[in-house]
Amino acid sequence: MSHPTETEKCIESLIAVFQKYAGKDGNNSTLSKAEFLIFMNTELAAFTKNQKDPGVLDRMMKKLDFNNDGKLDFQEFLNLIGGLAQACHNSFLSSQKCM
Amino acid sequence: MSHPTETEKCIESLIAVFQKYAGKDGNNSTLSKAEFLIFMNTELAAFTKNQKDPGVLDRMMKKLDFNNDGKLDFQEFLNLIGGLAQACHNSFLSSQKCM
Numbered sequence: 294m295s296h297p298t299e300t301e302k303c304i305e306s307l308i309a310v311f312q313k314y315a316g317k318d319g320n321n322s323t324l325s326k327a328e329f330l331i332f333m334n335t336e337l338a339a340f341t342k343n344q345k346d347p348g349v350l351d352r353m354m355k356k357l358d359f360n361n362d363g364k365l366d367f368q369e370f371l372n373l374i375g376g377l378a379q380a381c382h383n384s385f386l387s388s389q390k391c392m
Numbered sequence: 393m394s395h396p397t398e399t400e401k402c403i404e405s406l407i408a409v410f411q412k413y414a415g416k417d418g419n420n421s422t423l424s425k426a427e428f429l430i431f432m433n434t435e436l437a438a439f440t441k442n443q444k445d446p447g448v449l450d451r452m453m454k455k456l457d458f459n460n461d462g463k464l465d466f467q468e469f470l471n472l473i474g475g476l477a478q479a480c481h482n483s484f485l486s487s488q489k490c491m
Binding site for chain 2: 298299300301302303304305306307308309310311312322332335336337338339367368371372374375377378379381382385386
């Protein structure tokens with residue numbers, strides 16, 4: 294891919310970001326709870342800091358961890374990005390600010 | 393978002409790309425079959441041109457169109473991106489080339 298399209302760049306970014314945060318504890322195929330919190334507070338700080346409920350990240354992790362193994366695999370991570378994109382898309386359609 | 397992170401940029405890109413292609417026929421909340429084909433042949437041409445089976449895009453559209461209305465909404469579009477990212481991530485883990 295010498296000249297990646299916007300969609301290809303986005304797919305590459307999703308993989309690179311997941312690898313970056315998932316690799317912090319040596320196992321780069323899953324996000325541990327600690328890695329998830331670092332990811333959320335770094336990459337999505339604009340979202341995280343607007344949450345008034347301090348338990349929101351705990352509940353998000355539990356909800357995303359579909360197979361309940363205490364870690365997020367890449368598919369579970371993609372569900373997070375998809376959920377946020379969906380929420381932003383809905384805001385966009387109703388002309389509200391997203392993040 | 394004056395300085396968006398890589399994840400925020402990616403979420404914005406997904407929405408912008410969907411809007412761009414979904415808006416070609418005036419209804420920017422869904423991708424018609426024609427819009428889906430333009431999207432695949434423009435944004436994911438590296439993937440599309442490597443498919444030897446000419447029916448692959450038809451089958452992808454049918455598989456992605458979960459509610460079977462002949463159009464892809466944003467959630468169905470995200471499933472496409474997620475599926476491709478998952479396939480690329482698997483290639484990455486086994487050190488193969490993706491796209």
